[in-house]
Amino acid sequence: MLTMNIEPDLFSPYEMGRTKLRNRLVMSPMGRRRAHESGTPSELMAEYYGQRASAGLVITESTHPALHGKGQPGSPHLFSEADKRSWAKVVSAVHDAGGTVFVQLMHSGSAGHHSVNGGRQPLAPSPVRPRETTKVDGEVVEYPVPREMAVEDIRRVIAEYTASAALAIDAGFDGVELHVGNGFLPQQFLASGSNRRTDEFGGSPRNRCRFVLDLVRALSGTIGAERVGFKISPGFSVNQVEEIDALETYTHLLRHPDMAGLAYCHTSAFSDAAMLGWIADNWRGTWIHNVGINPTVSAQAVRDKLLAALNRGADLVSVGRVFIANPDLVERLEHDWPLAIPEESSFYGGGAAGYTDYPASRHLIAK
Numbered sequence: 001m002l003t004m005n006i007e008p009d010l011f012s013p014y015e016m017g018r019t020k021l022r023n024r025l026v027m028s029p030m031g032r033r034r035a036h037e038s039g040t041p042s043e044l045m046a047e048y049y050g051q052r053a054s055a056g057l058v059i060t061e062s063t064h065p066a067l068h069g070k071g072q073p074g075s076p077h078l079f080s081e082a083d084k085r086s087w088a089k090v091v092s093a094v095h096d097a098g099g100t101v102f103v104q105l106m107h108s109g110s111a112g113h114h115s116v117n118g119g120r121q122p123l124a125p126s127p128v129r130p131r132e133t134t135k136v137d138g139e140v141v142e143y144p145v146p147r148e149m150a151v152e153d154i155r156r157v158i159a160e161y162t163a164s165a166a167l168a169i170d171a172g173f174d175g176v177e178l179h180v181g182n183g184f185l186p187q188q189f190l191a192s193g194s195n196r197r198t199d200e201f202g203g204s205p206r207n208r209c210r211f212v213l214d215l216v217r218a219l220s221g222t223i224g225a226e227r228v229g230f231k232i233s234p235g236f237s238v239n240q241v242e243e244i245d246a247l248e249t250y251t252h253l254l255r256h257p258d259m260a261g262l263a264y265c266h267t268s269a270f271s272d273a274a275m276l277g278w279i280a281d282n283w284r285g286t287w288i289h290n291v292g293i294n295p296t297v298s299a300q301a302v303r304d305k306l307l308a309a310l311n312r313g314a315d316l317v318s319v320g321r322v323f324i325a326n327p328d329l330v331e332r333l334e335h336d337w338p339l340a341i342p343e344e345s346s347f348y349g350g351g352a353a354g355y356t357d358y359p360a361s362r363h364l365i366a367k
């Protein structure tokens with residue numbers, strides 16, 4: 001019998017539901033803290049994302065659906081008409097270059113801070129203060145103890161997410177990515193360490209999944225399930241989200257019929273290995289895996305790592321830091337061109353330096 005051995009190919013197109021992606025490489029969300037003080041995205045952000053539009057899918061940095069969900073200065077908002085108008089310029093920059101772009105929606109929950117969130121006590125499933133510290137005006141400070149969300153707070157926050165998602169679609173985004181990882185509000189609900197509630201939103205894995213499932217249903221009802229993706233980092237403990245039963249909790253979540261029709265499941269590099277195995281065997285929708293790549297390696301090494309993830313069953317692979325200094329990463333990987341190394345001191349905050357001034361290879365070759 002003739003058998004065909006089809007190698008997964010990073011550079012072939014992929015149909016994610018009705019969204020056609022031109023290759024399998026995804027730009028992973030990265031907060032670069034260059035929004036205006038008002039929270040509206042800056043012109044520089046449009047230039048930055050436009051430069052990286054040759055990725056099959058660009059996912060923006062974490063963006064707040066409400067001011068009380070903010071934890072750091074410089075991170076962008078998406079809850080006003082002004083935010084929408086500025087995001088529309090980012091979207092145009094990516095679309096004009098032939099790309100596809102989702103916005104990542106993120107509520108910090110207990111990792112919020114009154115210095116940037118309108119002076120309010122942060123909201124969380126339970127009054128559990130993150131063990132980590134944060135910085136305010138360059139000074140290291142502790143997080144405040146958050147306020148336990150009443151059921152009305154939960155309903156209001158879900159309504160804020162859906163209003164933000166509707167604005168995202170009006171701004172032209174191809175979809176939204178719900179940030180359910182890295183210890184922020186949705187993961188704080190999933191994890192027993194940060195969720196000590198005794199009502200229907202706490203206790204068993206089933207109850208701890210309720211917030212995320214209610215949120216997903218509301219978002220799907222507003223913008224359509226095929227335009228909602230989500231990112232998870234099962235087992236990644238930060239902000240007191242200790243997950244002692246990650247496999248049980250996330251299998252309950254991902255088996256739920258309301259998750260099945262979503263645009264994609266995006267797994268972080270810091271995910272529990274058993275859970276990744278479960279996803280490889282059981283998740284029937286699009287799976288984006290964030291491999292985790294040291295940005296000092298060669299194009300060949302990056303390609304090998306990405307192909308290995310495709311071989312393990314991922315449909316798409318996401319890359320973070322390597323994209324920072326290599327706006328034309330797709331072309332560099334295709335042609336085996338050298339990779340530039342990003343400067344870490346300009347990851348967060350600042351202007352064009354270390355943000356939009358990394359040149360594309362063609363520009364270097366033309367010189």
Ligand SMILES: Cc1cc2nc3c(=O)[nH]c(=O)nc-3n(C[C@H](O)[C@H](O)[C@H](O)COP(=O)(O)O)c2cc1C
Pocket residue numbers: 028029030031032060061062104179182231268269290291292293294318319320321322347348
């Ligand atoms: C500067 C920076 C900002 C990040 N911000 C976000 C974020 O806003 N949302 C998110 O889901 N992950 C964020 N991450 C994590 C990345 O998306 C990615 O998962 C991580 O960097 C590992 O992938 P890499 O090794 O390819 O960089 C950030 C990472 C970096 C380096």
